[in-house]
Structures are given as structure tokens and as C-alpha cells.
Amino acid sequence: MSFFDKLKYGLQRAMQGRYGGADKLNRVLVYGCLIVVILNMFLHSTILSLVSTAALVWAFFRMFSRNYTARAAENAAFERLWNKAAVSVRQFVTRMKNIRTTKYFHCPKCKSLLKMPRGVGEKTVICGKCGEKFKQKA
Ligand SMILES: [Zn+2]
CATH class of the missing domain: 2.30.30 (SH3 type barrels.)
Structure with missing residues (x-):
């Protein structure tokens, strides 16, 4: 067994029973963090740095959590808010297109x-x- 196989099986064993990270809330946290880090390369803001670090810590906490029901409930609440915001944005764009x-x-x-x-x-x-x-x- 090669080193990478051992690493792969070790990671699989470590992640058993954990929530994982493939839900919408985690994707938004990680990609949002990435965008904020890139922005902060130009802005050099301590607050943005703290916000991106907090988002990343929260994303990792959710990934390694064993409380599946609480993480799924968080994601469901987030998706409700996300969909509500998406509808509002879509309505606003349509209204602006048809305003005349x-x-x-x-x-x-x-x-x-x-x-x-x-x-x-x-x-x-x-x-x-x-x-x-x-x-x-x-
Ligand atoms: Zn009415």
C-alpha cells in the first residue's frame, strides 16, 4: 500500500460519521472566504481578515461536526434565506427591465x-x- 493510499484510507476513516462539507452553506462560506481574502490583498483590512478567518473556522467546524441534524437544519435555514434573496434579486432585475x-x-x-x-x-x-x-x- 502506497503512502497516498494510506493517507486516503486514513482520511476516510477520520471523516466517518462526520457531516462533511458539500452543502450550500459551506460552499458559500468557503467561496465567500476566498473572495474576501482576494479583496483583502488590495484593501489590507484587519476586519475583513477576521471575517474571512471566522467564516473558514465555521466551515471547518461544520465539516468535522458529528451533529448531522443540527448542521442539516443550519443548511436548510440558510437555503430558505438564500432562495428568498434570489427571488428578491430576480424580481428587482425584472422590475428594472420593465420599468418604462x-x-x-x-x-x-x-x-x-x-x-x-x-x-x-x-x-x-x-x-x-x-x-x-x-x-x-x-
Ligand atoms: Zn392582496
């Missing part, structure tokens, strides 16, 4: 985002989510 042709507004009752074409004047709008009826100018 489409009027965006919120329902006064349930606050859901509604839209109508610009230039149609004042119309009665019925919210598709809660059924609230109100007048809106576009």
Missing part, C-alpha cells in the same frame, strides 16, 4: 406585488392573492 412599460405596486391589504401596463389610466384592480379590490393609476 410596466407599473409595479403593492396590494394595500396583503402587500403582494402587482403590476399593470403603463398608460392605461386609473383602473380597478383585483388582487389575485387576497381578492382586495382597489383603484390604481398607471
Whole structure:
């Protein structure tokens, strides 16, 4: 058995029963850390250095943790936040693309985002989510 085989089996044995690191939260922590380290090569900030070190320590703690349920719950909570942020960014980009042709507004009752074409004047709008009826100018 070569040295690298021994190393491989040793690492596999050491990682048995541990969470690992292939979830979204760990990827964001490691890649975020990498970006911050590269940025810090130009900025030389102590705070950024501490933040990147803390992110890396947290990523390693999660990788070697044996508490699988707690780490999976952390990742699920993170993915919920990530998806919410992704939807907000997508909505914002779409709104910016269509800002000249489409009027965006919120329902006064349930606050859901509604839209109508610009230039149609004042119309009665019925919210598709809660059924609230109100007048809106576009
Ligand atoms: Zn509504």
C-alpha cells in the first residue's frame, strides 16, 4: 500500500460519521472566504481578515461536526434565506427591465406585488392573492 493510499484510507476513516462539507452553506462560506481574502490583498483590512478567518473556522467546524441534524437544519435555514434573496434579486432585475412599460405596486391589504401596463389610466384592480379590490393609476 502506497503512502497516498494510506493517507486516503486514513482520511476516510477520520471523516466517518462526520457531516462533511458539500452543502450550500459551506460552499458559500468557503467561496465567500476566498473572495474576501482576494479583496483583502488590495484593501489590507484587519476586519475583513477576521471575517474571512471566522467564516473558514465555521466551515471547518461544520465539516468535522458529528451533529448531522443540527448542521442539516443550519443548511436548510440558510437555503430558505438564500432562495428568498434570489427571488428578491430576480424580481428587482425584472422590475428594472420593465420599468418604462410596466407599473409595479403593492396590494394595500396583503402587500403582494402587482403590476399593470403603463398608460392605461386609473383602473380597478383585483388582487389575485387576497381578492382586495382597489383603484390604481398607471
Ligand atoms: Zn392582496
